[in-house]
Amino acid sequence: xxxxxxxxxxxxxxxxxxxxxxxxxxxxALIEQRCGARLRVDAVAARDRAKARDFSLDGVRWHDSTQxxxxxxxxDVVVELIGGAEGAARxxxxxxxxxxxxxxxxxxxxLAHHGTALARLAESKGASLRFEAAxxxxxxxxxxxxxxxxxxxxxxxxxILNGTCNYILSAMQEGVxxxxxxxxASVLAEAQALGYAEAxxxxxxxxxxxxxxxxxxxxxxxxxxxxxxxVHVEGIRQISAMDIDYALTLGYRIKLLCISRCxxxxxxxxxxxxxxxxxxxxxxVDGVFNAVITQGDFVGPSVFEGRGAGEGPTxxxxxxxxxxxxxxxxxxxxxxxxxxxVARPTxxxxxxxxxxxxxxxxxxxxxxxxxxxxCLRDEQxxxxxxxxxxxxxxxxxxxxxxxxEASEASLxxxxxxxxxxGTVLEPPHMIRIENL
Amino acid sequence: xxxxxxxxxxxxxxxxxxxxxxxxxxxxALIEQRCGARLRVDAVAARDRAKARDFSLDGVRWHDSTQxxxxxxxxDVVVELIGGAEGAARxxxxxxxxxxxxxxxxxxxxLAHHGTALARLAESKGASLRFEAAxxxxxxxxxxxxxxxxxxxxxxxxxILNGTCNYILSAMQEGVxxxxxxxxASVLAEAQALGYAEAxxxxxxxxxxxxxxxxxxxxxxxxxxxxxxxVHVEGIRQISAMDIDYALTLGYRIKLLCISRCxxxxxxxxxxxxxxxxxxxxxxVDGVFNAVITQGDFVGPSVFEGRGAGEGPTxxxxxxxxxxxxxxxxxxxxxxxxxxxVARPTxxxxxxxxxxxxxxxxxxxxxxxxxxxxCLRDEQxxxxxxxxxxxxxxxxxxxxxxxxEASEASLxxxxxxxxxxGTVLEPPHMIRIENL
Numbered sequence: 001x002x003x004x005x006x007x008x009x010x011x012x013x014x015x016x017x018x019x020x021x022x023x024x025x026x027x028x029a030l031i032e033q034r035c036g037a038r039l040r041v042d043a044v045a046a047r048d049r050a051k052a053r054d055f056s057l058d059g060v061r062w063h064d065s066t067q068x069x070x071x072x073x074x075x076d077v078v079v080e081l082i083g084g085a086e087g088a089a090r091x092x093x094x095x096x097x098x099x100x101x102x103x104x105x106x107x108x109x110x111l112a113h114h115g116t117a118l119a120r121l122a123e124s125k126g127a128s129l130r131f132e133a134a135x136x137x138x139x140x141x142x143x144x145x146x147x148x149x150x151x152x153x154x155x156x157x158x159x160i161l162n163g164t165c166n167y168i169l170s171a172m173q174e175g176v177x178x179x180x181x182x183x184x185a186s187v188l189a190e191a192q193a194l195g196y197a198e199a200x201x202x203x204x205x206x207x208x209x210x211x212x213x214x215x216x217x218x219x220x221x222x223x224x225x226x227x228x229x230x231v232h233v234e235g236i237r238q239i240s241a242m243d244i245d246y247a248l249t250l251g252y253r254i255k256l257l258c259i260s261r262c263x264x265x266x267x268x269x270x271x272x273x274x275x276x277x278x279x280x281x282x283x284x285v286d287g288v289f290n291a292v293i294t295q296g297d298f299v300g301p302s303v304f305e306g307r308g309a310g311e312g313p314t315x316x317x318x319x320x321x322x323x324x325x326x327x328x329x330x331x332x333x334x335x336x337x338x339x340x341x342v343a344r345p346t347x348x349x350x351x352x353x354x355x356x357x358x359x360x361x362x363x364x365x366x367x368x369x370x371x372x373x374x375c376l377r378d379e380q381x382x383x384x385x386x387x388x389x390x391x392x393x394x395x396x397x398x399x400x401x402x403x404x405e406a407s408e409a410s411l412x413x414x415x416x417x418x419x420x421x422g423t424v425l426e427p428p429h430m431i432r433i434e435n436l
Numbered sequence: 437x438x439x440x441x442x443x444x445x446x447x448x449x450x451x452x453x454x455x456x457x458x459x460x461x462x463x464x465a466l467i468e469q470r471c472g473a474r475l476r477v478d479a480v481a482a483r484d485r486a487k488a489r490d491f492s493l494d495g496v497r498w499h500d501s502t503q504x505x506x507x508x509x510x511x512d513v514v515v516e517l518i519g520g521a522e523g524a525a526r527x528x529x530x531x532x533x534x535x536x537x538x539x540x541x542x543x544x545x546x547l548a549h550h551g552t553a554l555a556r557l558a559e560s561k562g563a564s565l566r567f568e569a570a571x572x573x574x575x576x577x578x579x580x581x582x583x584x585x586x587x588x589x590x591x592x593x594x595x596i597l598n599g600t601c602n603y604i605l606s607a608m609q610e611g612v613x614x615x616x617x618x619x620x621a622s623v624l625a626e627a628q629a630l631g632y633a634e635a636x637x638x639x640x641x642x643x644x645x646x647x648x649x650x651x652x653x654x655x656x657x658x659x660x661x662x663x664x665x666x667v668h669v670e671g672i673r674q675i676s677a678m679d680i681d682y683a684l685t686l687g688y689r690i691k692l693l694c695i696s697r698c699x700x701x702x703x704x705x706x707x708x709x710x711x712x713x714x715x716x717x718x719x720x721v722d723g724v725f726n727a728v729i730t731q732g733d734f735v736g737p738s739v740f741e742g743r744g745a746g747e748g749p750t751x752x753x754x755x756x757x758x759x760x761x762x763x764x765x766x767x768x769x770x771x772x773x774x775x776x777x778v779a780r781p782t783x784x785x786x787x788x789x790x791x792x793x794x795x796x797x798x799x800x801x802x803x804x805x806x807x808x809x810x811c812l813r814d815e816q817x818x819x820x821x822x823x824x825x826x827x828x829x830x831x832x833x834x835x836x837x838x839x840x841e842a843s844e845a846s847l848x849x850x851x852x853x854x855x856x857x858g859t860v861l862e863p864p865h866m867i868r869i870e871n872l
Contacts, residue, residue: 302575
C-alpha cells in the first residue's frame with residue numbers, strides 16, 4: 001500500500017527532538033495512511049550518546065557530527081532542532097540543502113538571520129525548506145499564510161509570539177487582580193524555577209525571540225525578504241505591577257505584541273509591550289498560549305490561537321512539515337520564490353502614530369500637571385485622560401495620562417521635556433496603546 | 437516565467453462566483469507569482485446571461501448548461517457554486533470529475549450527502565476534490581485539519597458554523613443587555629430584511645446548514661466517511677429572550693454550537709443551542725463570525741476564527757483551493773484516501789451526558805419546587821442551582837434550574853415527569869450547558 005519511505009535524520013534530541021520521535025512512534029500507521037508514505041527516523045545527531053532518554057533509538061544510526069548527518073546519503077529529510085543562528089545549525093541546514101535534502105527546522109534565529117539565503121539555496125536544489133515549528137509552536141500559521149490565505153493581499157499581522165513573556169505578564173496580572181502585586185523580577189525567577197524561562201532570559205524577555213518570529217511572519221505575509229534588522233524591539237523588563245494595575249483600571253491588558261503592517265509607504269515591524277482593550281480577542285490570550293491575527297483584503301480578519309511551545313505542539317508542527325514533504329507538497333519557503341521576494345522600504349518607528357499611556361512619578365504639588373500638560377501641548381500631543389489616584393502633598397505620587405493619537409517622534413520630544421521638569425522624579429514610563 | 441496555465445470554469449455567478457472572478461482579477465499577478473501558474477477563468481455557466489453584473493466576463497465562454505461546462509475539454513478545473521445536494525450541482529461535480537477535471541466547491545449540502553462518493557470518484561480519476569469554502573467561510577479549517585494538524589489524532593472539534601444563527605443570537609443578546617429584549621421572530625425578520633437570512637430560513641435556523649458543515653469537519657477530523665444522518669440537530673427557534681437573560685445572569689452565553697467527539701466507543705455529532713461560560717473563547721465569537729476549536733493529542737487546543745460567509749471570505753477560500761491545485765498539491769479530500777475512511781459507531785444522543793439548564797413556567801405556590809425536585813431526584817439528576825426571581829402568588833412565574841452532569845436519557849425522563857405536574861404550565865425549556 002505504501003508507495004514510499006521518507007528517511008529522516010534528526011539533529012538535536014532535546015525536548016522537541018524527543019517529541020518528534022514519540023509522535024512518529026505513536027501515530028506512524030495513521031500518518032502512513034494520511035500521506036501514503038512511511039516516515040522513518042533513520043539517523044540522529046546529538047551531543048550525548050549515553051544520556052538516558054524516554055524514547056527508543058533502536059536501529060537508528062548515530063552521527064557524532066551534524067555534518068555527518070547532513071552528508072548521510074541514505075536520508076531524504078534532515079530535521080534541524082539544534083538552535084542558534086550560526087554554527088552547527090546553519091552548517092547543517094546549508095549542508096543538507098546543498099546535498100539536495102529537504103530541511104525541516106524549528107530554528108527561528110537561523111531563519112530570521114539567513115532565511116532568504118536558505119530559501120534560495122533550497123530552490124536551487126529543488127528541495128523543500130519548511131519551518132512551521134519556528135513560529136507560534138503548534139499553530140499552523142505559516143501554512144495558513146502561505147496557502148490557506150494565499151488569495152489575499154495581507155496588510156497587517158499582529159500576535160503574541162513569546163510564551164515566556166505572556167506567562168510573566170499573565171502572572172503579574174493575576175497578582176494584581178488577587179491583591180498581591182508581584183514585580184517582573186519575582187515572576188521571572190518563578191518562571192525560571194518552573195522551566196518556563198531560560199537561565200539567561202534575555203532572548204525572551206527583551207523581545208528578541210518574538211522579533212525573530214515576527215521577521216519570519218512578515219516575510220511570508222508580505223512577500224519581502226526576511227529583515228530582522230528593521231524590527232523595532234522592546235522587551236517587558238520595564239513593566240511594573242503598577243502599570244498592570246492602571247491598565248486594568250483603564251480597561252486594558254498589557255501584552256508583548258508583535259505587529260507588522262504593510263502599506264504603500266513600506267513596512268513597519270515592531271515588538272513592544274502594548275495596552276490592548278479588554279474587549280480585544282488578543283487581550284484574553286493568556287499564559288503559554290500564542291495567537292496570530294491576520295488581515296487579508298478579501299478574507300478580512302482571521303484569528304489563529306494555540307500552544308506556542310512545548311514538546312507536543314512543536315512536534316506537531318515539525319511532523320506536519322514532514323507529512324507535507326511526504327505528500328510531495330513543495331511550496332516556496334516564504335510563499336514566493338526567493339528571487340521574487342521584494343524588499344520594501346522600512347518605516348522607522350519615529351513615524352509610528354498611536355495613542356499612548358504615560359506614567360510619571362511627580363511631586364504632589366499644584367501646577368505640576370499644568371507643566372506636564374504644557375510639555376505635551378508644545379508637541380501637539382493631546383491628552384485623553386489623566387489619573388492621580390492618591391494624594392501625598394509635597395511627596396512623590398504617580399500620575400497616569402493617556403493621549404489621543406500622536407506621532408512617536410512628537411511623543412518622544414514631549415517625554416524628554418517632561419523628564420527635565422524639576423517636579424518629575426523619574427524618567428517617564430510609556431506604553432503604546434493599540435486599539436486592535 | 438509562468439510554467440503553466442490553469443483553465444477554470446465557474447458554474448454559478450451569484451455572490452461567491454462574482455467574488456472569485458473579482459479576486460482573480462484583482463490579484464492575478466500576485467497569485468501567478470505565488471503559484472507559478474496563471475489562474476484564468478475561461479468559461480462560466482449561469483442561469484441568466486443578460487443579468488447586469490459588477491464584473492467583466494469579456495472573453496469568457498458561456499455555457500447554458502452545467503453539463504456543457506463539465507464536458508468542456510478546454511478546462512482544467514470546475515468551480516461549483518450552484519448549491520444544493522442534488523440536481524445540477526451534483527451532476528456537474530460528477531461529470532467534471534468523471535472527465536478528470538479538478539473540482540472546487542463551496543457546496544456543503546452536496547458534500548454532506550455525497551462527499552465520500554465524490555472523493556472516491558476524484559481519486560479514481562486522479563483529480564482533486566476541494567471544498568475549503570464549504571465550511572466556515574474564509575477560515576482555512578479544512579487545510580488545518582487535513583495538513584497543518586495532520587500529525588495529531590483529533591479527539592474533538594466544536595465550533596460556530598452558521599453565521600445567521602450567530603447573528604440572531606448576538607442581536608437577541610444585545611437586546612437583552614440594552615434592556616430592550618427582542619424575540620427570535622423579530623430578529624429573524626430584521627436579518628431577512630438585511631440579507632443575513634434567507635426568505636426560507638429553515639436551513640439556517642433549524643440547524644441543517646450547521647449540520648452539513650459539522651458532518652464534513654467530522655469526516656476530515658476523525659477519518660470516517662461523511663455521516664450526515666447521524667448528526668443530532670436542533671435549531672434556535674425555541675430560544676427566548678428570557679433564556680438569554682437568564683444565561684447572562686448565570687454567567688453564560690447562548691450559542692448554536694456544532695460539537696463532534698471521537699472516542700473508543702464511537703462518534704457523537706450534535707448541533708444544538710448551548711450555554712457556554714462567559715470565560716470560554718467561543719462565547720465571544722459574535723455576529724457573522726465563525727470559529728472552530730480542535731483538540732489534538734500532541735498540539736492541544738487550536739482556535740481558528742474568521743468571517744464565516746460573504747463574497748470576500750468565501751472567494752478567499754475558493755481561490756486558496758485553486759492555488760493549491762495550481763501548485764500541484766493533491767491531498768485526499770477528507771485527509772485519508774476514501775477507501776481508508778473507517779466508519780465508526782454512532783453514539784446516540786441519549787448517551788450524551790452533561791449539565792443542563794431548565795426553564796419552567798409554574799404556578800407560584802408552596803410545594804411546586806419540591807415536586808419538580810422530586811422528579812429530578814427520581815431520575816438521579818442532581819440540581820446545581822435554582823432561581824425564581826419574581827413572586828406572583830398563585831399565578832405563573834418562571835423558575836430556572838441548572839443541573840450537575842446527568843445523562844440525556846435520565847434528563848428526558850425527568851422532564852417528561854415534570855411536564856405532567858399540574859402546577860407546571862408549559863413544556864419545560866431545556867438548554868444544554870457546555871463547559872468548553
